[in-house]
Amino acid sequence: MRQSVENAVAVCPVEVAVAVLGGSWKLTVVKHLTGGTMRFGELRRAVGPVTPRVLTRQLRDLEADGIVSRTVFAEVPPRVEYALTELGETLRPAVVWLDEWGAAYADREVSQGRP
Template sequence: MRKPVETAAQVCPVEVAVAVLGGTWKLTVVKHLLEGTLRFGELGRLLPLAGARTLTRQLRELEEDGVVNRTVYAQVPPKVEYSLTELGRSLEHIVADLDEWGARYPDQSS
């Protein structure tokens, strides 16, 4: 368990969720992976504001936390695919609710 998640577990389950999913672009990555397996370049095109280093770091953390699978194929050039684990797929309704809430927010916040 990553240190931030371990620390959050001592506080509150909500903090655990935030520690696992609260990084830059993580929920958006999960949202896109709910639609199917993607390669790094495909994720990069879907998240044009995310830098490659940031996206790599977030994917590694999601993998370490058991949300994302990373599959490396032994070929040249290297092929790496990302998909959701069963744990990652369990976020489907949460991500859909957050997506809907975020779409409504601009109209309701003024």
């Protein structure tokens, strides 16, 4: 278990969720993978302004935490595919809920003139 997750386990369950999902782009990656298996390049284009280095690190964390699976196909060049694990699939309701909440939050901020 990653150290930050292990620390959170000793503190509070909601903090465990934050330790697993709280990093930048992680929930956005999970959101896009709810649509099915994707390759690194597809993910990178879908997520948007993320560098390959940061996306690689976040995917590695999500893999270590059991949320995402990484499959390497022995082709030339090698093909690498990412998908949600069974555990990752359990996050679907949270992603939908937080996506809606975030959209309403953004609308509210913009309409109140605090862009």
